[in-house]
Amino acid sequence: MRQTVIIIIIIFLVIPDFADASDSSNGCGIVSGKIHVWRTRVRTEGSRNDKDVIVYLRDISGNSYSAAAQTVHMDQKNLIFIPHVLPVRENTSVRFLNSDSVDHNVYLLFETNGESLDLGTWGQGKTTEYLFNEKGVVIVLCKLHLEMAAYVIVLDNPFFFKATIDKETQSGAYSIKDIPPGKYTLHSWHKKLKMKGSPAQITVEENQTTHFNITITKSKYAK
Numbered sequence: 509m510r511q512t513v514i515i516i517i518i519i520f521l522v523i524p525d526f527a528d529a530s531d532s533s534n535g536c537g538i539v540s541g542k543i544h545v546w547r548t549r550v551r552t553e554g555s556r557n558d559k560d561v562i563v564y565l566r567d568i569s570g571n572s573y574s575a576a577a578q579t580v581h582m583d584q585k586n587l588i589f590i591p592h593v594l595p596v597r598e599n600t601s602v603r604f605l606n607s608d609s610v611d612h613n614v615y616l617l618f619e620t621n622g623e624s625l626d627l628g629t630w631g632q633g634k635t636t637e638y639l640f641n642e643k644g645v646v647i648v649l650c651k652l653h654l655e656m657a658a659y660v661i662v663l664d665n666p667f668f669f670k671a672t673i674d675k676e677t678q679s680g681a682y683s684i685k686d687i688p689p690g691k692y693t694l695h696s697w698h699k700k701l702k703m704k705g706s707p708a709q710i711t712v713e714e715n716q717t718t719h720f721n722i723t724i725t726k727s728k729y730a731k
């Protein structure tokens with residue numbers, strides 16, 4: 509009896525929080541839509557798959573955002589970097605872990621300036637951390653296993669989404685939430701394909717969802 513009363517009291521204490529959490533009227537907006545693969549197909553299986561698409565916004569209204577200070581992980585397991593594609597905000601530390609019984613190396617190639625950096629080679633259970641403080645695409649390689657590759661996509665605000673292309677439908681969906689009202693450009697990143705009509709102009713309005721569908725295709729069809 510006493511336990512039931514306590515449980516009921518707890519439920520009453522918790523319910524208002526649930527109500528707040530589901531309330532989307534925080535003055536921010538949402539951008540969402542579908543992603544279609546056009547005139548080509550992406551490989552969705554295996555370690556060399558192309559199923560990941562990063563959809564991200566660039567702010568042209570001049571909103572400012574609190575700095576990211578977090579650590580995320582990238583594992584090396586069964587000779588594969590996991591995850592294969594990792595979107596992060598500027599000033600995020602990535603902790604590279606080796607979960608294999610063989611040594612691995614981590615070698616970074618910065619697409620923006622063509623520079624490279626060897627973080628070293630280490631054995632099972634060991635980690636090395638690296639702070640990604642400039643936006644752009646960084647290719648992650650292992651000098652000891654040339655088939656190993658991953659991508660760190662460094663972005664300058666929190667408005668991004670990692671979408672997955674489905675094997676059968678060759679399409680996916682994205683949704684970026686809690687965006688302050690304003691004008692943005694919408695971009696996408698894919699290992700091989702380009703977004704048709706990129707960048708797109710997007711306006712985000714208070715408590716509204718802006719729908720925008722994306723088509724990704726080979727470079728020659730994207731223009």
Ligand SMILES: [Cu+2]
Nearest residue numbers: 612613650653
């Ligand atoms: Cu390796």
